[in-house]
Amino acid sequence: xxxxxxxxxxxxxxxxxxxxxxxxxxxxxxxxxxxxxxxxxxxxxxxxxxxxxxxxxxxxxxxxxxxxxxxxxxxxxxxxxxxxxxxxxxxxxxxxxxxxxxxxxxxxxxxxxxxxxxxxxxxxxxxxxxxxxxxxxxxxxxxxxxxxxxxxxxxxxxxxxxxxxxxxxxxxxxxxxxxxxxxxxxxxxxxxxxxxxxxxxxxxxxxxxxxxxxxxxxxxxxxxxxxxxxxxxxxxxxxxxxxxxxxxxxxxxxxxxxxxxxxxxxxxxxxxxxxxxxxxxxxxxxxxxxxxxxxxxxxxxxxxxxxxxxxxxxxxxxxxxxxxxxxxxxxxx
Numbered sequence: 001x002x003x004x005x006x007x008x009x010x011x012x013x014x015x016x017x018x019x020x021x022x023x024x025x026x027x028x029x030x031x032x033x034x035x036x037x038x039x040x041x042x043x044x045x046x047x048x049x050x051x052x053x054x055x056x057x058x059x060x061x062x063x064x065x066x067x068x069x070x071x072x073x074x075x076x077x078x079x080x081x082x083x084x085x086x087x088x089x090x091x092x093x094x095x096x097x098x099x100x101x102x103x104x105x106x107x108x109x110x111x112x113x114x115x116x117x118x119x120x121x122x123x124x125x126x127x128x129x130x131x132x133x134x135x136x137x138x139x140x141x142x143x144x145x146x147x148x149x150x151x152x153x154x155x156x157x158x159x160x161x162x163x164x165x166x167x168x169x170x171x172x173x174x175x176x177x178x179x180x181x182x183x184x185x186x187x188x189x190x191x192x193x194x195x196x197x198x199x200x201x202x203x204x205x206x207x208x209x210x211x212x213x214x215x216x217x218x219x220x221x222x223x224x225x226x227x228x229x230x231x232x233x234x235x236x237x238x239x240x241x242x243x244x245x246x247x248x249x250x251x252x253x254x255x256x257x258x259x260x261x262x263x264x265x266x267x268x269x270x271x272x273x274x275x276x277x278x279x280x281x282x283x284x285x286x287x288x289x290x291x292x293x294x295x296x297x298x299x300x301x302x303x304x305x306x307x308x309x310x311x312x313x314x315x316x317x318x319x320x321x322x323x324x325x326x327x328x329x330x331x332x333x
Contacts, residue, residue, distance in 0.1 A: 051073060086184065123170065123210055261277070278292065
């Protein structure tokens with residue numbers, strides 16, 4: 001089995017950080033977002049991946065080559081952002097059998113081994129998560145046997161609460177790409193894009209059965225507030241790392257403080273991740289992720305995402321600062 005991982009998006013909701021770092025390489029719980037997914041794939045036995053790249057593609061290629069050399073990796077640039085169907089279409093030359101398709105804006109608790117136990121008549125699986133705010137999502141409508149009948153984007157009526165999370169397994173890969181070709185020969189959607197879900201609908205209209213399975217957890221990494229919520233979840237479930245202590249240091253779990261961080265006269269947590277090489281002095285941090293080699297002094301921060309090699313002094317409140325930024329508000333500016 002192979003996996004297709006579309007990565008071409010610019011991550012506009014996480015600027016300024018995504019000006020210099022691809023969204024899948026932003027760190028949460030002390031690791032890049034996509035590393036959690038790649039580790040799950042290794043456990044499943046997947047060792048060949050097609051990465052659909054675009055924005056900052058060189059950084060993605062360097063990371064995969066350095067950290068996952070055991071993968072047979074193919075990198076394909078998506079020069080035109082024409083939607084999810086357009087992205088997956090680019091992988092067709094490397095697909096010759098069953099395939100996973102994973103969009104890495106989110107992390108999930110899913111039993112991927114389900115694909116090894118499917119009935120022979122099932123053409124694929126769409127994983128979903130029941131949500132209350134269903135109007136925000138594309139939701140999957142199912143029949144009595146939990147097979148997909150259609151996907152409806154942001155429904156006004158509660159026809160389903162099963163949100164489509166961007167995790168798919170397709171056994172009938174030939175019908176998938178037939179559906180993608182049909183979709184891309186049809187008019188685009190409202191945003192001028194071609195949607196992969198329309199290809200799934202084509203498969204169903206041709207008689208295919210696509211099973212809908214629910215994930216145990218779904219954690220969004222696509223915008224600041226949800227990235228911080230996901231950081232908290234990871235810290236509460238095995239990624240926490242308490243500091244050894246320091247002069248005048250108070251810690252409120254959960255936190256992850258990397259080795260080599262200097263803490264002096266400060267209060268950290270809950271939900272704080274600090275990468276290696278940082279100095280936190282005379283400050284208080286909560287609900288904050290701090291990149292490597294950053295200095296924070298005389299500040300009180302919450303709900304913040306701070307990049308690498310940043311200097312923050314005398315700031316209050318929520319800030320979002322990309323790499324190499326400097327903010328010093330000692331004069332009230």
